Amino acid sequence: MTRSKPDESDWMMPRGRSAFCRAGLLVGLGRCVFTVCHSTTALRFREAFMPRRLSVRRLLVDHREGVGYNVPVMTIITLTTDFGASDGYVGTMKGVILSIAPDVRLVDITHEIAPQNIRQAAFVLHTSAPYFPPGTIHLAVVDPGVGSQRRALIVQISRGCLVGPDNGLFTVFLADEPKAECRAMTNPAFTLPRVSATFHGRDVFAPVAAHLALRLAHSEARRAKESLAREAGTLHFIQGDKLDLAEFGPRVTDPVTFTIPQPTQQPDGAWLGHVLYADHFGNLITSVTHDLLQRIGDVEMSIGGRRIVGIHRTYAQAEPGELVALVGSSGRLEISIVNGNAARTLGLGLDAPFTLRGMQAGLV
Numbered sequence: 001m002t003r004s005k006p007d008e009s010d011w012m013m014p015r016g017r018s019a020f021c022r023a024g025l026l027v028g029l030g031r032c033v034f035t036v037c038h039s040t041t042a043l044r045f046r047e048a049f050m051p052r053r054l055s056v057r058r059l060l061v062d063h064r065e066g067v068g069y070n071v072p073v074m075t076i077i078t079l080t081t082d083f084g085a086s087d088g089y090v091g092t093m094k095g096v097i098l099s100i101a102p103d104v105r106l107v108d109i110t111h112e113i114a115p116q117n118i119r120q121a122a123f124v125l126h127t128s129a130p131y132f133p134p135g136t137i138h139l140a141v142v143d144p145g146v147g148s149q150r151r152a153l154i155v156q157i158s159r160g161c162l163v164g165p166d167n168g169l170f171t172v173f174l175a176d177e178p179k180a181e182c183r184a185m186t187n188p189a190f191t192l193p194r195v196s197a198t199f200h201g202r203d204v205f206a207p208v209a210a211h212l213a214l215r216l217a218h219s220e221a222r223r224a225k226e227s228l229a230r231e232a233g234t235l236h237f238i239q240g241d242k243l244d245l246a247e248f249g250p251r252v253t254d255p256v257t258f259t260i261p262q263p264t265q266q267p268d269g270a271w272l273g274h275v276l277y278a279d280h281f282g283n284l285i286t287s288v289t290h291d292l293l294q295r296i297g298d299v300e301m302s303i304g305g306r307r308i309v310g311i312h313r314t315y316a317q318a319e320p321g322e323l324v325a326l327v328g329s330s331g332r333l334e335i336s337i338v339n340g341n342a343a344r345t346l347g348l349g350l351d352a353p354f355t356l357r358g359m360q361a362g363l364v
Contacts, residue, residue: 100210282341304353
């Protein structure tokens with residue numbers, strides 16, 4: 001018996017040729033995958049996550065040889081809520097999703113949004129979403145109007161879909177993509193049979209997100225087959241484009257949004273900014289962007305009756321307990337207390353105003 005080192009094609013199931021041509025048999029055992037190659041009896045062992053059933057597969061097509069391979073790709077559904085971790089709400093939503101689409105990958109962005117704080121959820125989700133793969137479904141439930149006449153919404157953005165209540169949660173995304181397709185979820189075929197008046201996360205949004213994941217799988221499989229028949233070129237991945245959301249409900253042309261605070265320049269030349277939200281550490285994330293700071297140059301600012309001179313690059317440049325300003329990972333100006341809580345110390349939160357102005361010198 002001879003052994004050879006199989007290449008990456010050994011991990012892909014062949015299409016369009018005999019089962020004994022090009023590749024072998026994949027046998028999934030939990031997280032362990034064995035590959036038996038056609039040309040040898042080599043046995044390959046590899047640690048990999050390979051579920052027994054895959055809802056989503058993208059087609060890798062080699063047009064030069066007319067061969068296509070199914071590459072397993074999981075649809076990701078993220079969850080952002082204000083439910084916290086002490087109750088079973090989040091776990092229940094996950095159970096609903098997995099009952100409908102058992103092969104999706106669930107990722108928690110956060111469940112620690114301040115209760116009913118729609119604006120915080122909007123900015124946290126918008127900051128996190130760009131770091132997920134295209135085709136991700138983002139499920140967000142911060143829903144003080146649950147049970148009322150507020151609509152349930154699907155928004156198709158360039159990198160995936162958003163699912164949640166129509167209460168402003170998706171404001172920042174819609175500001176980036178004002179022509180994004182929005183649909184009201186009105187088709188009861190995609191919700192649980194019984195819809196409670198107080199838990200639409202379980203009864204409406206979770207099942208809709210799961211059904212979207214299934215339709216994404218079907219859409220990509222269909223487009224892959226069509227592309228294999230008509231395209232010509234080199235080896236490449238084929239990804240589906242926009243989903244048809246018409247079956248979920250009617251188009252929405254007036255989604256609910258809030259006014260995103262923008263820095264404004266005052267007659268005396270100073271800039272007026274506002275606090276967007278406070279994070280878990282009590283850092284005050286503001287409406288002032290790094291781009292604006294570069295335009296202003298060295299700055300000093302006044303917030304909550306306190307004065308801050310210059311912008312720190314890191315927390316380590318200041319002493320514990322010191323009030324500092326720095327540009328956070330979101331690209332926005334943040335007001336912080338080193339090893340402390342600026343929101344609590346200053347008594348400031350949503351929409352709190354502050355001023356900043358250029359100065360001759362001051363960059364720390």
